Amino acid sequence: MATTIDWFGGDAANEIVPAESGVNDTLGFFGANFGFSIRVGEWNNTSFVTNDIGTTNNGQVPNLRFANTSGAFVASELTATELLEIDNSEATLRIRLATDSSVGTQNSAFRAFDRVNINNNPSGVTINAAEIIKPDPVRGSGDVIWTTIAGTGALSFDDQVAASSVHVWYVGVTASPQSIGEKTDLGFYFETEFL
């Protein structure tokens, strides 16, 4: 079965392309703009596709900034939005699975790790994530609260049992440094089973 998976920003404008292309390869979090740092204990103001050391701007993705346990500041908004009210296109990531046959998915999960071993925690940074499910104006049905993710703590996604040749997951991701300095021991990992 031909199977492909791709990662884009939630608005589908910029892709985290496979490493073999030699360019974009991860998601980076910054302060006011690309290359700006985030103060210790605060959360990202911008999110970009970048290389693994955060030195190349390969395009912006929608930004969600942690506001409280059940809310986020969307883009540059100053008023927090409930996670359930965030649109799919406002999510940080859109992960898409495409298969030849129509399949359902189960046991889908997302975690942050140190880019060495998926079971290791990222170093020096707190990562919160939430599944966003709000494809139209009605109130969403994704996660109500943020989950802190790491190598040892994954965010589980809802099963997508209806058979389809395309499955998409929207993920909100927000980051906060625990100490001064660049945090490059950070990557993201997604897995799913399909049948």
Place this chain on the structure above:
Amino acid sequence: MKVAKKVTTNVQKDRWIVSLSNGETIFEDQLKDALSAWRRLGIYVKEKKLAITNIRLQIGGRHVELPSHQEGYIMKGKVQSTGSWSRVSVCIGYAQGGRAMIHEVSSDGASHTVYCEDPGEPATIYRHDIGD
């Protein structure tokens, strides 16, 4: 339910091959926008009151064969990805008494075995030749 009883253009080199209790051999095929071959096989086995007696997987030039005449046989796909890196694996296994042994095999040669709870239908196809 349509299943492939011979090798056609829809049957790839990487595939599972199943022997059924009525003597038929079924090949994994790929039908655009149809249910996966395993799901179609599960329906077929239930409709015809059959059992899988043997299964083998051909992937990346390797062969995986499971013990015959088990209570249930398991098949599912698995994708792992970091965005820049991805791996697609085939999970093949069998179930007995609520437990399962599953081999995860990828086309790049990586493989490992997990022991877990029987994942149940539709991943597991149980025998239907001895009454439901």
